[in-house]
Amino acid sequence: MTTxxxxxxxxxxxxxxxxxxxxCFATDGYxxxxxxxxxSNAGVSLSHAYYYFKSxxxxxxxxxxxxxxxxxxxxAGMLAEGNTLEANIRAVxxxxxxxxxxxxxxxxxxxxxxxxxxxxxxxxxxxxxxIWEKVVSGSRPLPPLGIRRDLPKFLLLVSRQIxxxxxxxxxxxxxxxxxLMKNMAPVAAKFAVLCRLPVVRxxxxxxxxxxxxxxxxIDEVAMADPSPLRRPKAS
Amino acid sequence: MTTxxxxxxxxxxxxxxxxxxxxCFATDGYxxxxxxxxxSNAGVSLSHAYYYFKSxxxxxxxxxxxxxxxxxxxxAGMLAEGNTLEANIRAVxxxxxxxxxxxxxxxxxxxxxxxxxxxxxxxxxxxxxxIWEKVVSGSRPLPPLGIRRDLPKFLLLVSRQIxxxxxxxxxxxxxxxxxLMKNMAPVAAKFAVLCRLPVVRxxxxxxxxxxxxxxxxIDEVAMADPSPLRRPKAS
DNA sequence: CCAATTATTTGAACGCGTTCAAAAAAGGAA
DNA sequence: TTCCTTTTTTGAACGCGTTCAAATAATTGG
Numbered sequence: 001m002t003t004x005x006x007x008x009x010x011x012x013x014x015x016x017x018x019x020x021x022x023x024c025f026a027t028d029g030y031x032x033x034x035x036x037x038x039x040s041n042a043g044v045s046l047s048h049a050y051y052y053f054k055s056x057x058x059x060x061x062x063x064x065x066x067x068x069x070x071x072x073x074x075x076a077g078m079l080a081e082g083n084t085l086e087a088n089i090r091a092v093x094x095x096x097x098x099x100x101x102x103x104x105x106x107x108x109x110x111x112x113x114x115x116x117x118x119x120x121x122x123x124x125x126x127x128x129x130x131i132w133e134k135v136v137s138g139s140r141p142l143p144p145l146g147i148r149r150d151l152p153k154f155l156l157l158v159s160r161q162i163x164x165x166x167x168x169x170x171x172x173x174x175x176x177x178x179x180l181m182k183n184m185a186p187v188a189a190k191f192a193v194l195c196r197l198p199v200v201r202x203x204x205x206x207x208x209x210x211x212x213x214x215x216x217x218i219d220e221v222a223m224a225d226p227s228p229l230r231r232p233k234a235s
Numbered sequence: 236m237t238t239x240x241x242x243x244x245x246x247x248x249x250x251x252x253x254x255x256x257x258x259c260f261a262t263d264g265y266x267x268x269x270x271x272x273x274x275s276n277a278g279v280s281l282s283h284a285y286y287y288f289k290s291x292x293x294x295x296x297x298x299x300x301x302x303x304x305x306x307x308x309x310x311a312g313m314l315a316e317g318n319t320l321e322a323n324i325r326a327v328x329x330x331x332x333x334x335x336x337x338x339x340x341x342x343x344x345x346x347x348x349x350x351x352x353x354x355x356x357x358x359x360x361x362x363x364x365x366i367w368e369k370v371v372s373g374s375r376p377l378p379p380l381g382i383r384r385d386l387p388k389f390l391l392l393v394s395r396q397i398x399x400x401x402x403x404x405x406x407x408x409x410x411x412x413x414x415l416m417k418n419m420a421p422v423a424a425k426f427a428v429l430c431r432l433p434v435v436r437x438x439x440x441x442x443x444x445x446x447x448x449x450x451x452x453i454d455e456v457a458m459a460d461p462s463p464l465r466r467p468k469a470s
Numbered sequence: 471c472c473a474a475t476t477a478t479t480t481g482a483a484c485g486c487g488t489t490c491a492a493a494a495a496a497g498g499a500a
Numbered sequence: 501t502t503c504c505t506t507t508t509t510t511g512a513a514c515g516c517g518t519t520c521a522a523a524t525a526a527t528t529g530g
Contacts, residue, residue, distance in 0.1 A: 006477060007526075013478085035517060045480050047519080056517065112347075161396060165445050180441040187438045203422045206415040210400050241507060242496080248508085270487060280510050282489080291487065 002054035014052045017042045018066075021059045026102070030060070030110035060113050061124065063103075068127045071099045075131060085139040086189035092135055093159065093181045097166060097174075104167070104174065111167035115160060125156075132156045143192040150208055151192065157207060158188060237289035249287045252277045253301075256294045261337070265295070265345035295348050296359065298338075303362045306334045310366060320374040321424035327370055328394065328416045332401060332409075339402070339409065346402035350395060360391075367391045378427040385443055386427065392442060393423060 005011045020042035024033035035056055039049040053059045078091050103110060132152035136143060143151055162184060166177035194200045240246045255277035259268035270291055274284040288294045313326050338345060367387035371378060378386055397419060401412035429435045 003477090009526090010478070034515075036515085046517095047481075048479050050518070051478070054518095169445065176441070176444045176447075180438070180445065183434070183438045183441050186434050190434060199418070199421050199425060203415070203418045206411070206418050209411045210404065210415065212411075238507090244496095245508070269485075271485085281487095282511075283509050285488070286508070289488095 002058075003051055005052065010052075013042075013044060013048075017044065017049055017052060018059065018062060022063060025106045025110065029105075029107040031107055057113055060110060061122075064114060065124045065127075067099050067103075068124055071095050072127055072131055076134065079131075079134040079138040082138065082140040084141075084189070085136070085143055085192070086185045088135040088139050089155065089185040089188055090182070092131055093162070093185065096159070096163065097178065097181065100163070100166075108168060114167065115164045128159075129153065129156055132159070144195070147192055147195050147204070150204075153208055153211055154204065155188065157211060158184070237293075238286055240287065245287075248277075248279060248283075252279070252284055252287060253294065253297060257298060260341045260345065264340075264342040266342055292348055295345060296357075299349060300359045300362075302334050302338075303359055306330050307362055307366055311369065314366075314369040314373040317373065317375040319376075319424070320371070320378055320427070321420045323370040323374050324390065324420040324423055325417070327366055328397070328420065331394070331398065332413065332416065335398070335401075343403060346399075349402065350399045363391055363394075364388070367394070379430070382427060382430050382439070385439075388443055388446055389439065390423065392446060393419070 005014050017038065021033070021038045024038050024041060027033075028037075035049055036046050038059075039046045042049070053062070075092060075095055079088055083091075100111075129152060132155045135155060136148060136151045142148060147154075162177065162181055165180060166174055169175075169177040171177075191200075195204055240249050252273065256268070256273045259273050259276060262268075263272075270284055271281050273294075274281045277284070288297070310327060310330055314323055318326075335346075364387060367390045370390060371383060371386045377383060382389075397412065397416055400415060401409055404410075404412040406412075426435075430439055
């Protein structure tokens with residue numbers, strides 16, 4: 001949200017907007033739910049919706065953030081019980097997809113925002129990372145020391161890809177990607193061992209490098225969407 | 236294109252629109268290049284641009300298709316020389332990123348379209364698949380018979396992920412993702428062997444299942460963006 | 471209490487992608 | 501030529517996400 005509500009009525013208005021947006025998305029899908037319709041259904045003017053949310057996408061981001069927070073609270077207990085790494089991975093994938101399931105049919109444009117954010121900077125990413133850290137640190141036996149530190153980041157990245165596949169999965173009940181999740185857990189757990197092989201290990205590190213911020217943090221400004229730099233030959 | 240030009244002047248107009256769009260994208264980025272600006276610079280009216288391209292995205296798709304065609308012609312020779320699987324993979328990844336490099340700075344919105352298409356149906360996907368089939372069938376020694384048939388599909392999927400990482404890579408010269416490509420080739424080649432392990436093999440098959448079309452092809456119609464189905468609880 | 475500051479709310483506007491009915495131009499058959 | 505069909509081209513409009521200056525309401529300090 002662009003402006004945090006500073007009065008109680010403000011918070012009510014913001015909450016009402018969020019709830020109304022959710023209704024609209026559920027009824028008409030993401031794209032067909034216009035800001036005008038959301039604002040109108042919430043009983044406020046169009047421009048006022050932009051007082052609390054600086055864009056339509058930010059409404060989505062807020063909804064997804066709430067979802068992750070719920071999942072975090074729900075998972076925290078299970079991950080501290082000393083189960084295997086594989087079991088912990090499954091637990092997070094399962095609860096994650098359960099939380100997101102109602103949003104699946106909001107349309108591709110909705111869930112595309114899950115993947116599109118520049119990783120690692122925003123609040124939702126840090127919550128996800130915390131979850132995966134608990135997955136690793138709470139597992140028994142602990143994974144090899146060499147990758148224990150970086151494994152959470154890696155699992156975050158892999159889970160993003162899986163949820164992306166799930167988001168676009170059109171098979172009934174997302175059967176395909178759910179199967180993928182089920183089989184992903186044991187493979188990821190065994191991957192920890194494979195990381196002893198130099199080839200796999202170097203790949204592991206390159207994948208991780210993708211998550212780090214750009215050159216000294218200068219690029220956050222420069223990566224705004226209109227970015228004219230080079231000019232290719234016509235084809 | 237929504238309408239194929241049926242006269243010579245029509246083809247000229249369409250080509251002029253494509254070339255002008257490319258210029259605009261290179262100068263101002265994708266988002267900042269409005270259809271009005273493109274049409275105006277091409278010397279036609281706004282609505283006329285929609286006679287040959289049914290959307291702005293379709294202009295991008297056409298540019299990318301031309302690019303893949305060039306890459307296909309360029310690669311075909313190298314892939315028939317009987318090099319190793321690893322070498323062939325590298326060749327395709329390298330020529331692919333070389334072809335796409337000038338488009339990298341058009342903005343994230345531009346290259347997002349590469350990943351967003353529903354895989355396997357459109358013309359650009361079938362060209363990509365043809366390339367990966369040549370990668371496999373032209374490699375010596377040939378990969379194990381058990382996965383030889385499905386390996387091209389798998390490589391297509393993996394390469395999509397890699398190019399997606401590259402598209403969003405903000406490190407200078409996309410250093411990170413290029414390194415990832417370099418290390419990907421030997422791992423993918425060795426992966427063929429690992430597929431003998433049942434765990435890896437089942438994952439391989441689930442990943443492949445993601446690429447097949449939905450239930451009996453009915454869903455292509457139903458997956459249009461406004462898709463209201465369920466209604467989640469408010470949060 | 472009144473004024474000053476801050477928070478909320480609005481209406482009007484802008485540029486965008488896209489659509490559509492209809493005008494203009496081109497081609498072919500008589 | 502004239503008429504008819506097909507192809508190309510246009511101008512005007514619609515709804516969208518977003519912005520902004522200005523109006524209203526709430527809060528605070530004297």
